[in-house]
Amino acid sequence: MSEQASDIILERMMSLHPKIIDLTLDRVWRLLAALDHPERRLPPVIHIAGTNGKGSTLAMIRAGLVGAGRTAHAYTSPHLARFHERIRLAGALISEEALTEALDRCEAANGGESITYFEITTVAALLAFAEKPADFTLLEVGLGGRLDATNVVDPVLTVITPVSIDHTQYLGTTLAEIAGEKAGILKRGVPCIVGPQPDEALEVIEAKAARLGAPLLVHGQHWHVWEERGRLVFQDETGLLDLPLPALIGPHQIQNAGAALAALRALGFDEAACEAAMTDVTWPARMQRLRHGPLVDLAEGAELWLDGGHNPAAGTMLAQVLGDLPPRPTHLVCGMLNTKDVAGFMRPLAGLADSLTAVPIPGEPNTLPAEATADAARAAGLVADTAPDVASAIHAITRATPAARILICGSLYLAGRVLRDNG
Template structure:
């Protein structure tokens, strides 16, 4: 009997492209499987450029605080593939995952099928055979032609839209918005995060075509921090809520969209508050306090943060959060950065100009990463001290040493341990968490 790793490896060989947008292949396989996507519990579809995963995590936490269960499909994973599929509020077991993947392979009969299409079909198959109260399904890439776009949701969520995956979606923001709005269905309500004016106009137009009522953060509902609490404000309600457990002002926005959606599907105000305070979503402005690298930094009394954001829009939110931390407690900020070669590393670093003192570049083994030497040069062009590390352990030690050195003007000055942020890639984040 094949192992889970062997089956996952076999799936990568079915189609030459890792990503190939289109619905024909997955619809063929789903039909051969008996159309499991038509037997889902009430489902919410989540698209967008940034914040999809966090908004999904908020929704899951709120549903579960209500005493309900949720199937959840997200991507990519950080450490184990199983993280992508939550079955009735529990991570899918190896045996169940292996079973549905093998059935997908059998139904596919060796025909072309991308890895993501195969795993999406497997998730739908698992979801159709286990009871849950809701399904929360995150788009992989785009929307209109994403493999997840084959079911009828009870609500559609569109988080902030910006530039990313240019090789698949292009560099036309209006076109990107139209593609992501492809998840909008007839008469199904849409809840949208903070958007640029052009994007808002596109989303309104697409929603109107489908007679889908659409609500926007900042227009139809609002979410903001007030002292150490969060306020959600809509025409029919003013809610005083706990501050979200996920850090950063952008998470207030993500929480606001989740709250609007949760209220629409009948989640109680009490469960919404509990969900905000209990939500967990690793590698999103995560304070690392355990593990190899956290132990290294703890010995120096520094801070270690981890975030998987990998595009300029995500970098802006991340830099804002780091600036907030600096206002509360000033420390030298050192970035440890690895990023894929198809990302705009220069614009990512632009957001940290004047905030980060040094960038230590690392490779991401097993991924098509940008050369660390290139990251170093980009950092130096922006006035930051650039370094190249051999590996993550070397990078963390360099960050500690560099931060301590930069924190004092004279040898006799007191050392202030640095604030270290590992960033640039979810693949890099996964390696940090698996160490």
């Protein structure tokens, strides 16, 4: 089967709806019914929503399940380099043949009806999951929760990672409104792991859970997690765990680890699974150190890092990570979408970076022009310039500061392009 077959189908699917995002479940239910409801035939589902940390938490849960000898399907978004990254069948990235078959069947069943790209590709993932044995299914919400295309399942466990302000044009302008959308994944009687939350968000989640009789396991109440002497300590009503720090870098990964551990414990897994969740987890473009490839060669003696965070909470997390690293001249290469709170992302980084070089995101219609990104950086207190692309930015930085620490950041779409260009 042609390696390009899935790309051709995916491109056709982009034209099935005039909008990229149009939150409703009507079209998803219609297509699922036409396919004889694959969502009813899934292995036990763990459904994960939140603003930040969804993907990292899912990756840790998956590592723990694998460490316990279990298999898990996983659905995440967006992809970085290839669409296939979104769908893991029993642990392995979906093959070109399997992806093309699932997309073909969904396209045929849809019959040319209006449906968004995310909706029809989510149904394709559920179809593939329903027909391949596994012990668990891990589903990451794409946007929000209540009306997200993944919210058609009957999970055995839900997880809500930290909620913050993002996607205000779709989810609401207040923490309470956004939390209400995230809490839409709660199901009657189904336990939910709740990560650290602002009070305003937690009140909404607790109220919704009370109405549904959904038991909550809340950070700071039912479980606690902290770093102590280079180790991760987790405590819940079952007892204390003393574990290695998560392989994912940054203090924010401690709270993500806590949610993953709480989930594994709620599912009945032992300390060996919990340790595997910490040591075996991988998740690209989350404060990832690039060590090989053309861009690394171009950087020569500089450190090259990559992160896809793109909202104010992610900016705060990145600032914490940079503040914990050994001192070194630090320069940002940043590209962002015009739908994001650019100043909010940059403000926490202003005191930690010596400069920011703004770049456009190639191939993205919603990319913020480099000069507009640079203007926002200056307004946030950063010294800023522009470059036509990431390679040019790295070259200019290393020519002026050979031993620099360079962090490429601002968008998962930019991160995906960097990973493709860096091989």
